[in-house]
Amino acid sequence: MRVSIEVAQALELERAVVALESAVITHGLPFPENLNVALEMEAEVRAEGAVPATTAVVQGKVCVGLQREQIENLARGQGMRKLGVRELAVAVAQGASGGTTVSATAHLAHRLGIRVFATGGIGGVHRQPMYDISADLPVLARTPIVLVCSGAKSILHLPATLEYLETHGVLLLGYRTHAFPAFYALESGLEVRERVDSPEEVARVVKTHWQMGCSSAVLVLNPVPQESALDAERLETWIAQAQQDAEKQGVHGQEVTPFMLQRLNVYSQGASLRANLELLRANARLAAQIAGHLAADHRRRA
DSSP states (O other): EEEEEEHHHHHHHTTOOOOOOIIIIIISSSSTTTHHHHHHHHHHHTTTEEEEEEEETEEEETEEEEOOOHHHHHOSSSOEEEGGGGGHHHHHHTOOOOOOOOOOHHHHHHHHHEEEESSOOOOOOOOOSSTTTTTTHHHHHHHHOEEHHHSTTTOOOHHHHHHHHHHOOEEEETTTSSBOOTTTSSSEEEEEEEOOSSSHHHHHHHHHHTTOOOSSSEEEEEOGGGGOOHHHHHHHHHHHHHHHHHHHHTTOOGHHHHHHHHHHHTTTTTTHHHHHHHHHHHHHHHHHHHHHHHHHHHHHHO
16 A cells, blocks of 8 residues: 555644545546535544545555545546445555545555544445445445445435444434434435434544454445535435436446436536535534544553
8 A cells, every 4th residue: 555644644643633535526526516515524534633545446455534635636537446345455466546435445544543534425226226235335344444334325225224323333423413314415314323413422432342353344424505405305316217217228236326426416417416515524624523532542541
């Protein structure tokens, strides 16, 4: 791995560091919104006193802590690979470049000792076929990291996704809510048992979770800002239309999610994209606050 000097020094000094994925840059958002929000997420992290660690594979090298030029290349690049944890070795061995998904970023962050990670929404169990399950879920089940997100992407089968997480011991914390958020929508109709109301409380729960020997992730479920949230009923209509489009065009595998997100943006006349950008910024900000409390507690105990 190539770790930036800034990230390496922060880890050595036990300062707050927040991992950020890059598949949202290469596959999740159109240009120039992808570039702008990537830089804005880093700015949100810095504003809270933490160090951003955007992660990607660049010409066969795993890079943690990207330069602006590298982020711009990812945002503008053609033929970038979408890299889950399964694809990392192939991309490195073949000298390829690509954006790391939740599974790959969580894996790499944990290896470096980065304890907090921010993203938009996790992958999960697909609606059709339901045996199509994102690699995000098993990685989160075995990786002790804090992941701040706005639930799972709305296009997924959310009840099955929630059941998988609970069955495999992933701790779910609703941030100021008992509702399982549905990415673009505030609520999915599903309940989260445990609620936390401050970054300090999250840090206390997380510390206790790991002290008790639990090796799974902690998902901090931060709903999309209310002013940007989409109506759940209208969202379901658009998702059904996008699903039909995907089936007609034979879209499958890793291409389903970016295709459907693009179609939702069309059907919502840009509202889904605006919601996505807002929740990404909010999640980066909250993750940095949590990382700050964890780092301060670690230094006190050292």
